[in-house]
Amino acid sequence: MSADGPDSALETLLLPLLDGPLAWPEAGGALFLRARDGWPLHQRAWPGLVCEQSFRPEADALQRSGLPLVEADADTRHPLVLLLPPRQREEARALYARAIARTAPDGRVLACLRNDEGAKSGEADLARLAGPVASLTKNKCRAFWTAPLHGAADPALFAEWRQLDAPxxxxxxxxxxxxxxxxxxxxxxxxxxxxxxxxxxxxxxxxxxxxxxxxxxxxxxxxxxxxxxxxxxxxxxxxxxxxxxxxxxxxxxxxxxxxxxxxxxxxxxxxxxxxxxxxxxxxxxxxxxxxxxxxxxxxxxxxxxxxxxxxxxxxxxxxxxxxxxxxxxxxxxxxxxxxxxxxxxxxx
CATH class of the missing domain: 3.40.50.150 (Vaccinia Virus protein VP39)
Known part of the structure; x- marks a missing residue:
């Protein structure tokens, strides 16, 4: 439960890993960008999960739950990168690019947005950057994920989007x-x-x-x-x-x-x-x-x-x-x- 009500985006984000079609990477774990704590994260163990969060109340909640935090500038790559994109479009596009940069070879990016917060646009943005994506909809949200990646499908767009949220x-x-x-x-x-x-x-x-x-x-x-x-x-x-x-x-x-x-x-x-x-x-x-x-x-x-x-x-x-x-x-x-x-x- 978030302060604004049930966290339907977090719940839906994890459905492809709980019900298929995606498997949790037992070797290497996953990086969760803009991570939020909530009951969906405690349905099962997520071996190797590390979280990144720049908003202090959410970071504190993750730490209280025992979920490890990493710094935004770390460069370790992971077989799975999860993210809950922000509403601001330029910031979100930069985050998609950073997620791909943090994905290991043959790894995937998995994201989720509420329908009323631009889920279809977010899915289209990730597809422009990474190539074809699959998706599921539930709880008035859309989870969407890439095929196994070897970098961005459009390197020029990737380089452009990485700078979209620069100071x-x-x-x-x-x-x-x-x-x-x-x-x-x-x-x-x-x-x-x-x-x-x-x-x-x-x-x-x-x-x-x-x-x-x-x-x-x-x-x-x-x-x-x-x-x-x-x-x-x-x-x-x-x-x-x-x-x-x-x-x-x-x-x-x-x-x-x-x-x-x-x-x-x-x-x-x-x-x-x-x-x-x-x-x-x-x-x-x-x-x-x-x-x-x-x-x-x-x-x-x-x-x-x-x-x-x-x-x-x-x-x-x-x-x-x-x-x-x-x-x-x-x-x-x-x-x-x-x-x-x-x-x-x-x-x-």
Whole structure:
């Protein structure tokens, strides 16, 4: 069970291995890209399975279940590569190419997508890259897999797609980003609204919860010269790596720390200022206002007496009650463009 409901894509992904026509490779095991934990993974033993996951909550869940994690840059090849492709098309195509690169000779790639998340398009993309694929449909999902591979069927397309999610300049060269991270190709409107209203008197040690590729942290430092240290917390490691690039020049002026971390588990540090544009989705489509409420509670725990939280949210998200419960003073700074900016102050 995922936070957004039953994980039908994970269940369907494994059906070709449970019911045929594919056999689990007893020698060499398998690599699972974008792996998620869930009951389907515990129906039987999967000898030699290793997992890769850059989203910290999912990585933590895999570790709690005893499933081994490997780094994204490892180059070991496997007789089977499993993957649950992301929704972002360029990122997904790059992942198909990487899956083929990680497949041993005569190995296969097996993927699965929900029908409402582009399953037919995903199957067609893998076929363009790898040659003919077979498939099955169940649970409103489609699992699809290659024939035994000896590299890509289209080497030129393979080389092109491997670079589709590479870091690149955005916003007129101000920032570096890449497909698949939040608001990857633009400055997010909600974060921009929050940044525009940050007061210059914010000072001391600060944190950015859900820092993304580092835009809001960058603006906080630019607009508030009395900030002396800044900790960035981000659950998606691919985004955090970008934040390191985007704030590298600031390291000479303030102390910077980067945390690949699930904010909902707490911070373990105290701060004078916290800024946040909290996520309101997990890895599914459903709204998850509980995540934002937990960010607010964690911020309240982590702020020193008199500390200030500056937070932006979509106007429809119900955060007022949690802010009032956690903070002595709360005010709406601005409502515009479908968003609302709050300042919340902890009791001295």
């Amino acid at each position: 690149r300049a955005i916003a007129g060269g101000r920032f570096t980003s890449r497909p698949g991270v939040f608001a990857w190709d633009r400055i997010d409107a909600a974060s921009a609204l929050l940044a525009a209203h940050l007061p210059p008197d914010l000072h001391g040690e600060a944190a950015d919860l859900g820092a993304g590729y580092g835009y809001l942290a960058h603006e906080l430092l630019a607009r508030c010269p009395r900030i002396t240290a800044l900790d960035l917390y981000e659950a998606e490691r691919r985004a955090l790596d970008l934040a390191r690039m985007n704030l590298a020049a600031q390291g000479a002026r303030v102390d910077l720390a980067y945390h690949w971390h699930d904010v909902t588990t707490g911070l373990g540090k105290r701060f004078d200022v916290i800024v946040s544009n909290p996520p309101f989705h997990a890895q599914g489509r459903a709204d998850r206002p509980d995540i934002g409420r937990r960010f607010i509670a964690v911020a309240a725990e982590a702020l020193r007496p008199g500390g200030r939280l500056w937070l932006v949210a979509n106007r429809h998200l119900p955060y007022e009650a949690e802010l009032a419960r956690q903070f002595a003073q709360v005010r709406v700074v601005v409502q515009a463009e479908g968003f609302k900016v709050f300042e919340a102050t902890r009791l001295p």
